[in-house]
Amino acid sequence: MSTPGSEDGGGRDERAQVLLTLTAGAVNAFGFLSLGGVFTSVVTANSALIGIGLGSGHLSVGGLAALAVLGYIAGAAGGSWLAAHRGDSYLAAELLVLWAVAAGWAAAGGHPHGAARTALLAAVAAAMGCQSAGLRVTAGAGVTTAYLTGLLTGAVAELVTARRLQTRSLLVVAALVAGAAAFALTERGLRGAAAALPALLATAAWLEQRRARRRSSGGG
Template sequence: MAVEGAGPARPRHRADAWAARLLTFSAGAVNALGFLALGGVFTSVVTANSALTGVALGGAETTLGVRAALAVLCYVLGAAAGSWTAARAHRGGRSRPAGFLLLELLLLWSVAGWWLAADGGPDAGQGTAVLGTPAAAMGCQNAGVRLTMGARAPTAYLTGLLTGAVAEAVTARRVHWQALGNTTLLIVGATAATLLERSLHGAAPLLPALLVTAAWATVRAAPRPGNAARPPTPHRPPA
């Protein structure tokens, strides 16, 4: 016997899975963009950026350390905004998990617009200012995915996922295909952004913006338990 309300579950999970793949691909592109064109820092790797901040505090690579500290700060602000948006979307008895993705895609499209307005990319000073926006987008993505898709579906920080996959392979003799797939998608996303930046200078920021827009549309279109259509009222003949 079918369980009432279970109908939309499978399409919903399938949509979340595809959205997570698109977001992982996008995260690779955004991190490549930050490294190549925004001062040599990563937009979602808080560990590396925190270490670079410490290097600057020690008196070396001050400029790089300032950029890294800015990336960490904006990542935290983006994570706070993404958490608030994702949590608010579940209030009122309706599930609207695409809200944090809408915020993220607005941030990434603003970067793309700024990039095009700067005629192919910002200069060094502008790059430091622009850096905070994609870092905030990655914080928003990570926090939103954690709250709406579960902590087992990271899309922009893979250290824990890869560590768990290695531990599982050694102790349980089992291959964690999701970890391998996510790592591959991140690498491919970074490769695609690099090739796009080299072949069509100034167009690279469009890639992550389009990918997150596709992820938002995928999640938005999927049926949700709170949004499922009600069954029609049976017709009753007149007495």
């Protein structure tokens, strides 16, 4: 992905970022609604859930949250390496994981249990780690699709201190909400196919990246 805001690719990079944020919203809703009540890329919330599980004796919730954090770390490590050595291939790796998850979910009729559900949670958390770290390496720390606490804090601080409204930051936050809502609606109506939604959104982002690269290399 070219640097966001570049003359040729800025707008297209923004579209890809929005699509990846929609993906993150959908995947986090997937984890919370369908894979044990934990998140896939919100490490702060999952860390709190680990502590709650330890303190309350509900070790199953704490264990799932810990698994999600470990999966995220593994994915972030892999995504960082791929982005540093193979550029945008980190997103192709994410696609492979998300489509494999969608296939496993569909094969279970939308109702995986036990080890199957646990494996799906670890996989989607790894996909989110891969996406976040890969994007950070290729586009810089200022571009995010999943860590919105810092993004929103920065937008509020900028509004109060400089009286500037960061509309792009608000768009990213809205995209995450929209992605989560879209998954929730899909799960209610088409549960067996719901896991395909994040994969489709990530595929759209990957295609947008490829179009941006071709147009940039072609001078338009």
